[in-house]
Amino acid sequence: LPRVLSGIQPTAGSFHLGNYLGALRQWVSLQDTTEAFYCVVDLHAITVPQDPAELRRNSLVSAAQLLALGVDPTRSALFVQSHVPEHLQLSWVLECMTGFGEASRMTQFKDKSQREGASGASVGLFTYPVLQAADILLYQADMVPVGEDQRQHLELTRDLATRFNSRYGATLTVPSAHIPPGAAKVLDLQQPDKKMSKSLPPAGCVNLLDDPAVTAKKIRSAVTDTGREVVADPVNKPGVTNLLTIHSTLSGQSVAELEERFAGRGYGDLKKELAEVVTDFVTPVRDRTQELLDDPAELTRVLADGAQRAREVASRTVATVYDRVGFLPSA
Numbered sequence: 121l122p123r124v125l126s127g128i129q130p131t132a133g134s135f136h137l138g139n140y141l142g143a144l145r146q147w148v149s150l151q152d153t154t155e156a157f158y159c160v161v162d163l164h165a166i167t168v169p170q171d172p173a174e175l176r177r178n179s180l181v182s183a184a185q186l187l188a189l190g191v192d193p194t195r196s197a198l199f200v201q202s203h204v205p206e207h208l209q210l211s212w213v214l215e216c217m218t219g220f221g222e223a224s225r226m227t228q229f230k231d232k233s234q235r236e237g238a239s240g241a242s243v244g245l246f247t248y249p250v251l252q253a254a255d256i257l258l259y260q261a262d263m264v265p266v267g268e269d270q271r272q273h274l275e276l277t278r279d280l281a282t283r284f285n286s287r288y289g290a291t292l293t294v295p296s297a298h299i300p301p302g303a304a305k306v307l308d309l310q311q312p313d314k315k316m317s318k319s320l321p322p323a324g325c326v327n328l329l330d331d332p333a334v335t336a337k338k339i340r341s342a343v344t345d346t347g348r349e350v351v352a353d354p355v356n357k358p359g360v361t362n363l364l365t366i367h368s369t370l371s372g373q374s375v376a377e378l379e380e381r382f383a384g385r386g387y388g389d390l391k392k393e394l395a396e397v398v399t400d401f402v403t404p405v406r407d408r409t410q411e412l413l414d415d416p417a418e419l420t421r422v423l424a425d426g427a428q429r430a431r432e433v434a435s436r437t438v439a440t441v442y443d444r445v446g447f448l449p450s451a
C-alpha cells in the first residue's frame with residue numbers, strides 16, 4: 121500500500137474550513153487506499169510562543185476533531201509529534217544538509233518572521249520546514265495531502281530526500297504533494313485576496329468548532345464582488361468564486377451546476393444556501409468533538425497507540441539513516 125503522512129498544527133484549537141477542504145478531507149478519504157500516518161505537530165507549534173496549558177488543551181482538541189472528521193485510528197496511526205522523538209533525530213541530520221540560503225527562501229518563514237518582528241523570530245521558526253521534511257521522510261511517505269500553501273515545503277522535502285539518496289545511497293522515499301484540484305486555497309471571507317487563516321480577523325474565518333449561528337452569520341456577511349451574477353471568475357470575482365468552491369466541495373454539486381441553479385438569482389441566495397450547507401456539515405463535527413473530549417482517557421489511549429505504531433516505522437528509518445551517515449552503532 122502507498123504510504124501517506126500529513127500533519128496539522130494544534131495552535132488554534134479549532135481547525136477552519138480551509139484546513140478541512142484543503143487537507144483534512146483528503147486525510148480521511150486516503151485512508152481507504154493507503155497506509156496513513158497523521159500527526160498533530162506540537163513541536164512545530166512552539167516555533168512561536170505558546171501558553172503551556174493552552175497548548176496541551178489544543179493538542180487534545182485537535183486530536184478529537186480529527187477523529188470527529190473521520191480519521192479512523194484502527195486504520196491510521198494518529199499521534200502527537202512530540203511523542204515520537206525520532207522526528208527530532210532525523211531533523212538534525214537534514215538540517216545539516218540544508219543550505220542556509222535554501223532555508224531563507226521559504227516564503228512562510230519570511231511571512232511569519234515578519235509577523236514576529238525582526239528580533240522576535242526564533243531559530244526554530246527558521247528550521248521549521250526541515251522538521252516538516254523529517255516528519256514526512258521518517259515514514260517513507262509516497263503522498264502528502266496538503267493545501268497549496270505547503271507546496272514549497274514539499275519541494276524542499278523532495279530536494280532533501282534526493283540529496284540524501286545521492287550522497288548516501290537510496291534510503292529515503294521521495295514524496296509527492298497531494299493537493300486537491302478545487303479547494304487547495306480557500307480564501308478569507310472578508311479579504312478574498314488572502315487565504316483563510318487564523319491570523320486574520322475572525323469574521324473571515326469559519327472555524328469548525330464555532331457556534332453554528334456564528335458560522336451562518338460569517339457566511340451571510342462574506343464580502344462578494346461587484347456585479348450580481350453568480351458565476352465563477354477567480355480574477356474578477358474571487359469572493360463569489362470562493363463561495364462556489366466551498367459549496368461545491370461540501371455539497372458535491374459541480375460549480376457549473378451551481379451557476380446554472382443560481383442563474384438570475386443574487387449573491388444573497390447563494391450565501392443563504394451556503395450557510396445551510398456549511399452548518400449542516402459542521403454541526404455534527406462539533407457535537408462529536410465535544411463527546412470525544414468528554415472522555416480524555418480514551419483519547420489519550422488512541423494517541424498512545426498511534427505513537428507506538430508510528431515509532432515502529434520511524435525508528436527503523438532513523439537506524440538506517442544514522443548508519444548511512446556514519447554514526448557508530450550504540451549497541
Ligand code: TYM
Nearest residue numbers: 126127128129138139142143252266267304305306315316
Ligand atoms: P497548518 O497547520 O497551517 O495547516 C494544516 C493543513 O491545512 C492546509 N490549509 C489550507 N488549505 C486550503 N486553504 C486554506 N486557506 C488553508 N489553510 C491551511 C495546509 O496546507 C495544511 O495542509 N507546516 C504544516 C504542518 C505540517 C505538515 C507536516 C504538513 C507539519 N509537518 C508534514 C504535512 C506534512 C502547517 O503549518 O499546516
